Amino acid sequence: MTVTYTIYIVDDEQSLAKGIAIGLAKDYQARSFTTAETALESMVKETPDLVLLDIGLPGMNGVDALRVIKSDYPDVVVIMITAFEDLKTVISAMKLGAYDYIVKPIQMDTLEVTIKNALESIRLRKEVKALQEQYLKENLPFFIGDSKVIQNVMEYIENVSQSADTPILILGESGTGKELIASAIHYRSPNFKGPLITVNCAAIPKDLLESELFGYERGAFSGAKSTGKKGLIEQAADGTLFLDEIGDLSLDAQAKLLRFLDSGEYYKVGGTTKSHVQTRIVSATNKDLMKMIEDGSFREDLYFRIGVVRLEVPSLNNRPEDILPIARHFLVEFGRKFGKSLTGITQEAEQALQQTQYRGNVRHLKNIIERATLVAKGPELTVEDIGVDYGNNLSILRNSQLPHSTLPALSQEGIDLPSVMESVERQYIEEALKLTKDNETKAAELLQLKYSTLRYRRRILGIP
Template structure:
């Protein structure tokens, strides 16, 4: 507000000034505005033409924090607005003429900024009004669609493109937003589309769409598939003839999160420290443990893994420490070595360590502290000589606080803690892993695959993969099994795609309740927004980001749908 007001004025406080005195002040300060303050009221001193007497025009006093809309309303009834600071002291004034000049200047600035932004970006961006006339056509749009700006601006976009090829018209029709949708703009061209409706006071006045040409990316994806197939076969042949000194080579992926994780494991593997591997189920924790073992130990050193969640509690001690002959009923008459003894001079992997019973945690702690243990039914103390790697998909520190895991054992195991990132945090690896398993499984079942479409790959990239790499491999195997004539089908994906979700959400439309299509669409939209607001605890900024719309669009939709 302060940037828009005129501060060039004179304020008179003395009510004892005569008309002649006021005439002199007005004449002297011309063309400055002169105001007279009487109690809490302020008047503008002016005269219509030279030689006429002074007129007292009543002025409205408002705060400098007032909205422009409020100022415009006040200027309907008052010729001049006095703007005051927090202490109610006048700091400037505004008239309709002054405000018009300021708003026009601001409009020119904003228009220039927007024009420069649109001329700077490489992406294709198109804006149409409610009548489908093109208002904005960027250089990127010229390059993507080979239509010059001067040819299309101001004309209906339907004069240049077929109706069924204009996703923008759907947004203009029902106000729905689109994010990262593949669209066939022309017979030989595929674009990735984002579109949003433009609302002004709940009235849709147009639509905006941005397109990224991904035709070349689709071609590259096919080329990558063919190259991956050749590389896969080559790796098989090379692995038969050579060996590598890097055991992490078997862990596939080149994303930065994965490479940082591998570097941490390599540093930890250069020491004898206990390692705690933290990660969700299916991320390949055992694979990392084996790689560390390969670096630390000699070629013939044993690697013994025990899943703490798969052993009945009653048998846990005998599995870990072994037992002597005749130790208990049903025991092997020759006795049995435990995992600890089998791991001598090698590595013991305690997988799912959070599932270890509390009474066994005490004995495991003694083993790690003193490197000594007794077999079940044995009287002779044995030496333990191995390195420990523990793995878990649980929050052990929270379990310690809840009394479900011993604190001393936690800190004994957690000398070096490394988290393996889940697949959803390294989506770059999804493409490489998908192609690798696709070739591996197709060879396994002797079922050649021509490739995987960009559409299917996009769905797989958007999926959260709660089961991580294990789930990915199973999904790829399923796709190969159900493939026909070497083609991977979208319908064979075992999880719900965006299209399926939309179909389920639109089941409400099948209800015969006499409502219009627009009413049904608004009900579905309201349900989606309410669910997202619930997920974000009412945080509208995060909600808008998750829905891939602007905050302004979200506020407009909330108001239109009656959501408080």
């Protein structure tokens, strides 16, 4: 299906505006206007994809018109036209959201390249928006993907979400999106008006996990708050409690969770009074619970209780047709995050992404695109940007250094420094783990971090 773009040319030189419109007519729907007022009036009935806007217009000038367009039609791309390079005015226009600017006399070849690049960014944005509208209906969590296997998973989620209290166990490799599925279940269930509380059982010390889940009475133990504390189960009342990495629960905590699942009742740590609450328990793990049952580290009765409904999330490596839609989604996300206008991914890079083995599944792909977007010089992500050894199908970091030249420049609009720092931190941790063959103790030494700090940051950053 061929997409037709509409372009408005707004210039008080009528012959110039009409001439540009005629020159663009072979590829686009082009309309010319001599004032900003008439162009804005026309936008009410027909919103263009792109506007070529002269700065020096009679009546409402181009900068004021740009302000109105970006306020009322934020998705419209605007390219400013100026008779001379007035740097101050151009900077003002760029701050207001202009995509680019061109200087008279206008060279059609240059103009067409600028328009093509701008419209490519629109195409990518529309493509992602269409994916989001298709898979994120009513702003509810949904997977991006066209594969039959993921569609089957989502259909199954629709069915099992109808209950308000039936426990669900989500199984799958690390990084497959188990938390996203738990969220999808919650928002499709009768509990959607209640809270969704998430706890990573592996991130909480085992001696504190019981008090975090069930809460405690004042004076229950040394260091306890004088007012006591609500547990996560109580916080999730009339909603959903998502227990990620449930295989890390201690046997004592497993026994208490089993009692709660059977009766809806529990005792706070240090308490003697029963508490009762209605909440749905959704659990997830990438561990082999059957093996843990055999070695005595996980209760068999709890396994069958939390897994009244069991759902297995497919690995990204088993649904390769979903790789590019997901990659494009992350490209837009991180392009916005780092203030970069990237138009897409080169064909060679797409082929490399499709042939890469994702040890960390969707999270692994997300990390690759985040790092690639950070270092990319544009306009498209290349094989070099994504750091894929095309011949060996290995995702690697080509150098152990991140030269200053690969960092995004500090512009007048500013930069999201915490995001950049997080990306740099992730890059060095990934490289240290690669060099040490995933030995966290040695990786921590390389980075001059405490072992516990490295483990914590690895978990927080989602590094597989």
